[in-house]
Amino acid sequence: MTLRPLHRFSLFAILALALVVPALADDVRLDIRSGASSRLPLKLTAFTPAGDRDAGATSVQADEVLAADLRNSGAFTVARAWEAGGAAAAASAQAEVGGKWTQRGSTIRLTGEVRELPGRQVILTKEYSGPAARWRDVVHRFADDIVLQFTGELGVSATRIAFIVQDGRTKELWVMDADGHDPRPLTADRSVAQSPAWSPDGSLLIFTSYRGGGGPQLWVLSPEARKPFLLSGRPGLNTGGAYSPDGTGVLCTLGIDGNAELYRLDARGGSPQRLTTHRGIDTSPCWSPTGREIAFTSDRSGVPQVHVMDADGGNLRRLTYDVSYTDSPAWSPRGDRLAFVVRTDGGFDIWTCRSDGTNTTRIVAGGSNENPRWSPDGRHVVFSSDRDGKRSLWVSDLDGASPRKLDTGGRKAMSPAWSPRSGATSSR
C-alpha cells in the first residue's frame, strides 16, 4: 500500500534521467552555455548571385542575415570575408560557409555549403527554396542547419516571437521574426492584451485580453487568420493560458470558485479541472516539456514564490529556498532548468535553476527584467527590460554575458513568447 507512491517516484526518476541524458549528450558536442570562449570561429564568404538582375541585391542582404543568425545562435564567432580585414579575422576559422543564391521570378533558391578548414572538404551541402518575398526564411533555414551540423541540434532562426506592444493605455498583440525583423500587429482592439503563449505546433496564440468588455478573458487566434475566438470568459479571472506540450489541454488561472486557482481546460476551453486548493493567489502556470509537471506562482507562504507540482495537482513543493519573491516561471524545453524572475528593490532580475530548485543562478540584472521565455532549443531566454530606459525586448544566452536588444521600431514592447520551431515559418 505505502509502496505505491514510491513506485511512482522511481518510475518518474527513470523517465527524468532518460530526458536528461540526451541533453547532456548535446552539451558534450559543443558547450554553448559556457560563454564566448566556446564559440566556434566561422569564415563567411559572400553568396554567389545568379539568375535575375535583382539577385545581386538580395544576395548581399542574405549574407548579412546569415551572419547575424550564426552570431545570434551563440554557437559561433563570425568573420565576414567580404569586409575589409575579413580575411585576417578569418585566419583562425575552423569552417567556411558560403553558397549560390539564385533568384528567378518569384522564387529564391539557395545552395548552401559548409567546408571544414583548412582542408576545404565539403561537410554540408543542401538546397533551399522559397518565395522571393520570404527570402529571409530561406537564409534562416540554412543557418539552423549549420547550427545542427556543429551542435547536434537545429537552430532557432526560423522561428517567431509574439509580444505585447503598449501604446498609451492600450496593449495589442504583435508578432515578429525571431531576429526582430518585420514586427506586425495581430490585434487592433484598442483594449489590453497580455501574456501570449504559443500552441505546441505554432499555429495558435493564446492570450489574456479585456477585449470582451468586462474582466480579463482567455482568447485564441491564429497569426495568419487574426480573428480571435473566446476560449474562456467565465465570471472573474480568466488569465495566463498555457497549452500542454501535447496540445490537448490549457492551464490557466480562473476565478470560478471564488478565488484565483489553477485549472486545466480542454483545448476548446471546456471541462475545467481544478488543480489547486488554497485561498492565496495561484497564477502564472507553465508545463514541464514532458507535460508531467507544472510550475506556477503562489503566495501561499507569504510572498509570491514559484512552486512545482505534478500535472494532477499533487506533490506540491516550493521550487527555490535560497531566493525569495520569485514569479513568472518558464520551463526550459530541455527540461533541465527553469527561468524565473526575482524581485529586487527596483524591479526584477532573471534567474535560472535546475528543475529540482538547486544551482540558482542570476543571468540578467540591471533595470527591471520580466517575463523570461525560452527559445525552442533552450539556449536563449527572451525577456522584456527597461535596462536602457524604454521597456523593450532582449535576448540573453544562459551565461547572461551580453543581452542583445531586439529592434521593435522603438515601440514599448513586453511579454514575449518564443514560438516552437514548427509552424508557419517552417516548411522543411
Place this chain on the structure above:
Amino acid sequence: MSPTLLRTTVIAAALMALFAVGCAKKGVTPPAAPPAAPTSPTTPGTPGTTDPGTTTPGTGGTTSTAKASDLRIVYFDLDSYAIVGAAQADLDANARILRENTALRVTIEGHCDERGTVEYNLALGQKRADSVRDYLLAAGVPAGQLATLSKGKEFPAAEGSDETAWAKNRRAEFK
C-alpha cells in the same frame, strides 16, 4: 484507492497548515464577518432616511440618486488585500450609501501598483475587489448590488515610479 486518499489527506493537511501561516502573515481578513465591520451604523444614515451632509441633500427621503462615483476609493498596503486603517472607515461610509440606495449597482474594480508581474497583479487586483465585496456584504449590502473585476496594474491612477504614485494605484474603485 487508499494510497491516493492517504496522499490527498496528507496534502490537504499540509495545505491547511500553510494556509494558517499565510493568514497570520498577511493579516488577511478572515472569511467570516470582519470584526471591525459595522453591522448597523446607528447614526443618521439608517435606510430610508437621508444622510445629512453626504450625497443626497434635500431629496426628502428618496433613495436612488447616489452614483458609483459618490463611493470612496479604498487604498491598500503593498502586496496586501487586507481592509485595514482608513479603508475600513471609507468602506463603512460606502456601505451606508449602498444600503440607502438599493437601486445602485456597482462594479468593484481592483487595481495594483506597477511592481509585481502582470499575472500576479491580475490575481491581486481580483483579491482586492473580492475583499471589498466581502466587507460590504458583511456590512449588510445586498450581494445583488455588487460585482467585481480585476484591472491588474494596467490602469494606474497616478503615473510615476515612486511610493506616492504606487500608494495611489493600490486601490479599489467603484464603477
